[in-house]
Amino acid sequence: MESLGVKLKTAREARGLSFEQVSRETNIAIRYLEALETEYFESFPGEPYTIGFLKTYGSYLDLDTQELISLYRAHRIQEQPVPVEQLLRKPSPLPKIALVVAIGLAVCGAVAGSAYFISRLPERPVVQAPAVRSAVEYAMAGDSLERRLYPGDTILVSLNELQYKLELGSLGDTITIRTPTGFESLNLGQSVTVDLDRNGVDDVQVTLADFAKNNVDMGALVRFELNFSSPHIAGETSEIQADIPANLTSSTVIFSSPNAYPFTVQSNFQGFCLFRWEVLRERDRRDRNEQYFGRADELNIPAQNGVRIWASNAQSAKIQVIGGGRTVPVELGSAGEVVVAEIRWVRDEENRFRLILVRLET
Numbered sequence: 001m002e003s004l005g006v007k008l009k010t011a012r013e014a015r016g017l018s019f020e021q022v023s024r025e026t027n028i029a030i031r032y033l034e035a036l037e038t039e040y041f042e043s044f045p046g047e048p049y050t051i052g053f054l055k056t057y058g059s060y061l062d063l064d065t066q067e068l069i070s071l072y073r074a075h076r077i078q079e080q081p082v083p084v085e086q087l088l089r090k091p092s093p094l095p096k097i098a099l100v101v102a103i104g105l106a107v108c109g110a111v112a113g114s115a116y117f118i119s120r121l122p123e124r125p126v127v128q129a130p131a132v133r134s135a136v137e138y139a140m141a142g143d144s145l146e147r148r149l150y151p152g153d154t155i156l157v158s159l160n161e162l163q164y165k166l167e168l169g170s171l172g173d174t175i176t177i178r179t180p181t182g183f184e185s186l187n188l189g190q191s192v193t194v195d196l197d198r199n200g201v202d203d204v205q206v207t208l209a210d211f212a213k214n215n216v217d218m219g220a221l222v223r224f225e226l227n228f229s230s231p232h233i234a235g236e237t238s239e240i241q242a243d244i245p246a247n248l249t250s251s252t253v254i255f256s257s258p259n260a261y262p263f264t265v266q267s268n269f270q271g272f273c274l275f276r277w278e279v280l281r282e283r284d285r286r287d288r289n290e291q292y293f294g295r296a297d298e299l300n301i302p303a304q305n306g307v308r309i310w311a312s313n314a315q316s317a318k319i320q321v322i323g324g325g326r327t328v329p330v331e332l333g334s335a336g337e338v339v340v341a342e343i344r345w346v347r348d349e350e351n352r353f354r355l356i357l358v359r360l361e362t
Contacts, residue, residue, distance in 0.1 A: 004071035005039040011061040012037075024300075025322065026060050027148050027210065027221050028053050039075060048133075052217035059212060146209065146223040151216065155224055157196060159203055164196040166206070168220065173213050175220045177206055189324025191261045207261050210325055223262060225304075254321050254328050255355040260345040263323030263355060265301040265309070269293040271316035280306035280344060293317075306344025308360075314339040321355065330357055 002010075012022065019030045032053050035043040044050040054072060058065040135152030138145065145155065149168040157164045169176040169183065177184045177192075184192045186208040193202035204226055211220035255263070267275070276290045279301065293299065301307050311317045314333025321328050321343060333339040340360040345353050 003039065004068060004075060005037045007063065007068070007071070008057060008061065009037045011063055015061070022057070022060065025327075026056055028056060033057065041072075041076070048217050052215070052219070055212065055215060056218050140224055140226070144223065144225045146221065148210075148219045148221045150219040157204055157224070157226070159196055159226075162197070166194070166204075166224070168222070171211065171214075171216050171220055175208055175211060175222075177222075189257060189261055189326075191259045209262075225262070252330065252357040253354050254330060254343070254357060255323060255326070257324065257353050257355075260305070260353045260355075261324055262302065262304050263321055263343075265303065265307050265343055266320050266322055267293075267299045267301075268318045268320075269295060269297045269299075269316055270318055271295055271313060273316040274312040275299065275317060276310040277301055278308045279303050280308060280342070303343075306342055308340070308342045310338075310340045312338055323355070333359075 019033050022028070022033055023030045031043065035041065036054060036057055041050055044053070050072070051069060054068055055065045058068045133150060135150075135154065137154045137156060138147055139156045140158070147153075147155070149155075151168055151171055154165050154167045157166065164180050167178040169178045174185045174187050177186065179194045180196055181194060181198065184194065184206065186192060186206065188208055188211060191205055191207040193205045195201060196203040204224055207223040207225070209221040209223050212218045265277075269275075272295070273293050274290070275293055276288060277299075278288045280303070291299075301309075309319075309332075311332060313335065314337040315335040317332055319330045319332050321330055330343070332341065342358045342360065343355065344358070345355050347353050
């Protein structure tokens, strides 16, 4: 039977994934990914962490997580050796009659001893519960923060010299975030905005990037962003709604969702390509970038609203879009073709948001 580590490694290599890419997309440190594949479980802080990371890694590789956990438990049982003295113990030299007598005396003594001790039993001692993970408090120092949270963990957000607390309340079919204005419930890939100081303007956007339903050990990967251009923030809805291209029906729809959420454009280069990119409508990232890429190079472009890209050799840039817990490959163009395109959120007539690929004239 294939071992746990071999099964994980084979599945990862079959998909052409590096530890760096897996770590970036699952939020599991590379040292723990290597430990799972080498079956070096002593490097984990405890078994709940081992099982939690194993479930996350297995789900990411589309493997049967229950089978992986069974292989893990079987491995742990095999690690416990049988004491040498038990293997070398010789049969008792006592005759069978003496053995029967000894057993009879032991039974009588056990019955008498039990009756005595039962009569003198003290009150039942209180059994201490196993140690529970302590809640962690994080401080949001910049405009954004992304953390894997567990129930009770909190995020402190500073606004106008005051601090506001956001707390992960529960994790079931959805996750619940306790905010200064009440509770917010999120599904995978969903975003909500919160008016922290209750002045009528949304201050922070909360996005659920990754979690497994009813799996507390895995926690939830949550992103917090201040002052991002968002369809939920006042003044931005009309901009996105009015920006729908005329040829929407001929565009490629990548994602469809009730809410727009952050995404990443990832490009793996198969050959030489001059590549330019510009993040759209984000105050702190307006500059155009340009770089010459070679074979096996990789580029990741995080964005909220959209990205404009220009490629001198479209087929050499293998594009995939990552967001809302999904990864979708996108065809940019053919070999030697110069392509200018935008990947961006638009809103359709049904008031739903679509992330689309629109090719522009060169």
